[in-house]
Every structure is written in structure tokens, then in C-alpha cells.
Amino acid sequence: MTGKYMTSESNLPDDPEGEEIQLQVSDERTKEIFDVRAKIDREPENLSDPDRLTVVKGPHENTEEEWYIDVLETEDDDVDRELLESTMAAVEEQSTVINTRSKEVKTLLRYLAETGEYDSVSEASRTIMLDYLSEQYPDLVGEYIDLKVQSERSELADELYDDT
Structure with missing residues (x-):
């Protein structure tokens, strides 16, 4: 994963800042979708290993907010x-x-x-x-x-x- 992620506001729970959450994100470069266990915050200093997270919102998801994510674990659906x-x-x-x-x-x-x-x-x-x-x-x-x-x-x- 690249360290630059995207997600929809609709994927976020209410008041997610600082809490450990399950979240679906996509890699901004490859567009690969991941399910992760992570902490997110609007301020990078509140996380131990922050990466950039773009949160898209609005009826057409054409408004972006910059957040930060600390990926704790990636759910890996291995291919046989x-x-x-x-x-x-x-x-x-x-x-x-x-x-x-x-x-x-x-x-x-x-x-x-x-x-x-x-x-x-x-x-x-x-x-x-x-x-x-x-x-x-x-x-x-x-x-x-x-x-x-x-x-x-x-x-x-x-x-x-x-x-x-």
C-alpha cells in the first residue's frame, strides 16, 4: 500500500477520530480496495504512524477533506x-x-x-x-x-x- 488512501464519508462511523475502527479504503494510486483496522484523525500528530486519507463526501462525492490514517491491520483475502x-x-x-x-x-x-x-x-x-x-x-x-x-x-x- 502506498500511504495515500481514499474512503467515502459514508464508510465512517459517527465521531471516528482517535477510535480504532474497521474501514474500507482504496489505494489512491492502484485503486485497490482494502478492509483495514485503523485509527483516523484530522491531525497527523494524534496518530503514531499517519498516512494521508482523502475522505470524499457530498451527494456526488465531489468534495474532499484531508484526514490521516494509522493502518493497524489489513484484512488480506489471499488468492489460492x-x-x-x-x-x-x-x-x-x-x-x-x-x-x-x-x-x-x-x-x-x-x-x-x-x-x-x-x-x-x-x-x-x-x-x-x-x-x-x-x-x-x-x-x-x-x-x-x-x-x-x-x-x-x-x-x-x-x-x-x-x-x-
Whole structure:
């Protein structure tokens, strides 16, 4: 985590200053969302290890207040790396077609393609699903990227070293 966080005023309990609280924050740089146990205050000197916390508020969350946060503990939803690796290997051997069997979803995706929002139903489906997964499961997507890069690097190294 970077030391610069954001949260919504709606996530804060009444009178949170100086109290130990559970809070959902996002990393300002990566936009990754974390659940933390923390103390927050408007004054950094009231905390032992303060980082900047931007609190957005208002009906459109377009007003910002600068607060400070002392993160005591991060709840870590670890990704099962072995399961992800075995899933990646299994998918390599299978078709990549996903069938939702839903007239509603197909209708909405086709509408988006027909209006020019996307070039095709497939593009709309891929883009929307990847955007959702990136937002809702950033740890999983990050781990997948790491494994994919590692796999491609190994394949390239094998190819290059086998040719020498």
C-alpha cells in the first residue's frame, strides 16, 4: 500500500477520530480496495504512524477533506495461487467460449454493440467482465497477471535457450 488512501464519508462511523475502527479504503494510486483496522484523525500528530486519507463526501462525492490514517491491520483475502495455476492450465486445454444462457444478458450486450458502444457482443462481454473483475477482485486479477507473465517469460526463455 502506498500511504495515500481514499474512503467515502459514508464508510465512517459517527465521531471516528482517535477510535480504532474497521474501514474500507482504496489505494489512491492502484485503486485497490482494502478492509483495514485503523485509527483516523484530522491531525497527523494524534496518530503514531499517519498516512494521508482523502475522505470524499457530498451527494456526488465531489468534495474532499484531508484526514490521516494509522493502518493497524489489513484484512488480506489471499488468492489460492495453486488453484489459480491449475485453473489456468485447465483452460489452456479447453474452449474459451463462455455461455451465459441468458436472453437478458445477450439482449443488453447486443444493444450495446448495435449502438456502437462496442464493436461486437463478444467485445462488450469481454470488456464488461474484465472491468468488473478488475474492480471487484483486484487481488485475483493481479495474481493472474503475475502468473501469466511468469508463464510467458518461462516459455520465451525455454524457446530462446533451446535455440542456442
